[in-house]
Amino acid sequence: MKPTTPSFDAMAGRPRRHLFALTLGALACVMLALPAAAADKARAALTVEAEQALWRGDFDYLDRENEILKHGKHLAPDAASELEFFRAGLDSTIATGVERREPYLRELEALTLQWATEHPTSSLAHVLYAKVLVAHAWSYRGGGYASDVPPEAWKDFRNYLERAAKYLEGHADVALTDSSAHVLLMQIGNGLDWDVRQLDAIQRDGLKRNPDDVTLYFAMVTPLLPKWHGNARILDAYIRRATEETRADYGMGMYARLYAGAADLEFGHALFENSLADWPTMKKGYEDMMARFPDSPDRLNGYAHMACLAKDRPTLVKLLGQIGDKINAAQWGPNSERSVEGCQRWAKATGDGPDAPPRSPRATPSGI
Amino acid sequence: MTGGLHSYLAPAFVLDKALVLDPTLRAAADKIGAEHVARIDKLFPVWLSEEASRQAVNKIPPTSPWIFYAVLARLLNELSLWQLEPGDATYENATLAALRTSTRLCEISGDFRYTDFASRILRIQAMPVAQRDAALDGERRLLAHWGQPRAALAPWPDPLPQDAALALLARGPADAANPRLALSPELASVVFGQQQDYAHMHPVSRCMLQQWWLRQNLHRGMAPAAALSAFRYGTMLSAVDRLGTAYDKPGADDKPGPGVKPPYPGIAMRFQVTGDTTARVQAGVDGKQKASMVERRIEVEGIRGVRPVAFENVFDKAMLAFAETNTGRYAKPADSTPQQIKYLWRLEDPKPAAKPGDKR
Numbered sequence: 001m002k003p004t005t006p007s008f009d010a011m012a013g014r015p016r017r018h019l020f021a022l023t024l025g026a027l028a029c030v031m032l033a034l035p036a037a038a039a040d041k042a043r044a045a046l047t048v049e050a051e052q053a054l055w056r057g058d059f060d061y062l063d064r065e066n067e068i069l070k071h072g073k074h075l076a077p078d079a080a081s082e083l084e085f086f087r088a089g090l091d092s093t094i095a096t097g098v099e100r101r102e103p104y105l106r107e108l109e110a111l112t113l114q115w116a117t118e119h120p121t122s123s124l125a126h127v128l129y130a131k132v133l134v135a136h137a138w139s140y141r142g143g144g145y146a147s148d149v150p151p152e153a154w155k156d157f158r159n160y161l162e163r164a165a166k167y168l169e170g171h172a173d174v175a176l177t178d179s180s181a182h183v184l185l186m187q188i189g190n191g192l193d194w195d196v197r198q199l200d201a202i203q204r205d206g207l208k209r210n211p212d213d214v215t216l217y218f219a220m221v222t223p224l225l226p227k228w229h230g231n232a233r234i235l236d237a238y239i240r241r242a243t244e245e246t247r248a249d250y251g252m253g254m255y256a257r258l259y260a261g262a263a264d265l266e267f268g269h270a271l272f273e274n275s276l277a278d279w280p281t282m283k284k285g286y287e288d289m290m291a292r293f294p295d296s297p298d299r300l301n302g303y304a305h306m307a308c309l310a311k312d313r314p315t316l317v318k319l320l321g322q323i324g325d326k327i328n329a330a331q332w333g334p335n336s337e338r339s340v341e342g343c344q345r346w347a348k349a350t351g352d353g354p355d356a357p358p359r360s361p362r363a364t365p366s367g368i
Numbered sequence: 369m370t371g372g373l374h375s376y377l378a379p380a381f382v383l384d385k386a387l388v389l390d391p392t393l394r395a396a397a398d399k400i401g402a403e404h405v406a407r408i409d410k411l412f413p414v415w416l417s418e419e420a421s422r423q424a425v426n427k428i429p430p431t432s433p434w435i436f437y438a439v440l441a442r443l444l445n446e447l448s449l450w451q452l453e454p455g456d457a458t459y460e461n462a463t464l465a466a467l468r469t470s471t472r473l474c475e476i477s478g479d480f481r482y483t484d485f486a487s488r489i490l491r492i493q494a495m496p497v498a499q500r501d502a503a504l505d506g507e508r509r510l511l512a513h514w515g516q517p518r519a520a521l522a523p524w525p526d527p528l529p530q531d532a533a534l535a536l537l538a539r540g541p542a543d544a545a546n547p548r549l550a551l552s553p554e555l556a557s558v559v560f561g562q563q564q565d566y567a568h569m570h571p572v573s574r575c576m577l578q579q580w581w582l583r584q585n586l587h588r589g590m591a592p593a594a595a596l597s598a599f600r601y602g603t604m605l606s607a608v609d610r611l612g613t614a615y616d617k618p619g620a621d622d623k624p625g626p627g628v629k630p631p632y633p634g635i636a637m638r639f640q641v642t643g644d645t646t647a648r649v650q651a652g653v654d655g656k657q658k659a660s661m662v663e664r665r666i667e668v669e670g671i672r673g674v675r676p677v678a679f680e681n682v683f684d685k686a687m688l689a690f691a692e693t694n695t696g697r698y699a700k701p702a703d704s705t706p707q708q709i710k711y712l713w714r715l716e717d718p719k720p721a722a723k724p725g726d727k728r
Binding site: 098104106 | 543
């Protein structure tokens with residue numbers, strides 16, 4: 001399988017910087033957790049600050065921010081996680097694209113290990129070191145298809161991931177007080193093909209440490225996808241459970257968010273064909289989120305896209321009316337510009353005639 | 369002529385709008401800068417008159433561009449002296465503390481040939497608020513020294529801080545076998561990720577390397593005053609940094625042929641710089657000849673009573689290239705005592721008639 005590669009903007013005022021693709025695990029979390037426009041706003045305040053602080057080596061700033069964010073609810077107006085914005089900034093700097101990546105990563109290892117030695121009680125210091133080891137692992141794996149990975153590189157990939165896991169285990173008394181360590185462990189475990197039950201245990205422990213870290217819910221989606229270790233039924237059971245656990249804060253919202261995330265990561269326009277996503281439940285989830293977090297123009301776009309996929313024309317027409325000219329194509333799935341055009345055309349047409357959006361191909365039954 | 373001199377002075381006291389500065393500090397710094405520029409503007413006619421009188425014995429007319437260049441040399445040298453001169457103990461301690469801890473001291477912007485004042489104000493911003501007024505007073509006192517003789521300055525660090533820093537970094541990553549402070553990701557991307565040499569680094573990256581080297585020196589037990597002096601030499605803007613490309617094409621004197629006299633730098637001719645320079649040459653383990661400067665004894669028209677620090681490195685590039693190119697004559701194997709060579713820089717036609725339009 002081939003993970004997609006997000007492209008973050010270069011740091012403001014630092015034109016010499018070239019950013020590199022994030023690792024698959026980091027990507028999964030970021031993509032699931034961040035609606036684009038809200039992310040843009042929060043980036044200015046959090047992601048860019050974290051990115052730049054790490055870039056210039058300002059550990060004290062990062063540690064202060066992390067101590068604030070690692071406890072309690074820190075949500076953007078559309079409910080996106082500020083903690084995730086912060087992590088995205090760290091990941092972005094670690095993943096910086098340079099001509100010679102190996103010595104760059106080795107220096108980052110040395111730097112973060114020095115920080116961890118100087119600040120043994122800082123969870124962030126330990127998490128940062130483990131993050132760099134994970135990035136080093138992915139520098140061997142690369143972002144391409146598994147068949148494109150040189151055989152020798154798999155060994156280094158696994159070695160670095162195992163080093164990261166052992167490091168976090170060895171510093172569990174400090175590192176695992178911070179749910180960022182659990183998110184990272186889930187990424188490590190996914191790369192090392194850990195059993196889903198083990199990943200589930202990590203997620204549970206992380207939620208005990210920080211029940212408000214919704215990234216832990218998103219991080220569990222990846223291993224449960226059919227293309228990894230799961231299938232549609234397992235994924236559906238998980239999403240329903242996660243929705244129940246978060247009902248007090250988001251109503252049915254997490255059902256919509258997690259399935260929208262699954263669409264981003266695997267199902268695309270075939271979400272309703274190849275997964276067990278239930279549109280009425282998803283719609284309720286969107287409505288619950290919009291009621292609780294009305295300042296969510298990106299989610300409104302995503303909602304409209306899902307309505308189109310679900311062939312719910314009245315809802316699509318209503319949402320397009322609300323969106324007006326504030327279309328954000330990034331929320332409309334793969335080949336987004338054409339996706340927007342097709343859905344708008346179908347919304348204007350009458351009947352289920354030739355203008356209806358074509359059905360996406362259904363997966364083989366074994367996929368379900 | 370005074371207008372021309374002002375145009376070289378004023379930019380050094382402009383705080384670029386893009387600099388992230390506390391408004392109160394910016395206002396206070398702007399006031400100090402404006403007062404200083406006004407004071408020096410008033411001194412220019414005096415300096416020009418002094419220079420005209422001195423050069424009259426050689427029948428140089430008072431309107432000659434040579435008078436202007438001599439006073440400009442004096443101005444450029446005051447700018448450099450100011451960068452090297454230490455403050456009082458309180459100022460020095462506060463500066464060291466800022467350099468040890470802040471990661472924002474190199475976020476300079478604007479015209480990188482004139483970031484002198486901005487760099488100092490960024491350091492003051494990194495100090496605790498309670499210390500800033502005292503530090504600004506320290507700045508006023510140091511600026512008041514312009515035009516006066518200075519206490520003896522520390523000599524040039526040997527090797528240069530950037531050479532020593534990059535030599536240590538070339539040994540490999542920071543680990544048990546090579547204990548050193550690790551670089552920030554930004555600096556690591558420049559030094560290791562892009563393998564840029566110092567000459568091609570962005571001024572911000574150069575500043576960061578110098579700051580890292582200061583921390584590394586302190587970390588390994590160097591006396592704070594020595595570490596700070598090395599930092600000041602490393603970050604000092606010399607006449608070459610400010611004006612070099614106006615007189616010497618980049619790369620022009622990089623590789624003189626064996627036995628060929630090193631070219632006299634254009635900036636040295638323009639400012640009538642003469643003197644003796646000594647370099648050390650030794651073969652590295654890779655067999656390549658590596659030269660470094662040992663001594664610079666320089667005289668500059670218009671600079672008297674103080675070291676001409678702004679011009680002391682004016683022959684470095686030509687001298688080092690000459691020493692490294694003439695390996696057969698001067699080099700010794702890596703394990704032997706390095707060979708020293710001395711070169712005398714003399715102008716055969718000291719003051720050719722100025723071309724029309726030479727005067728600013």
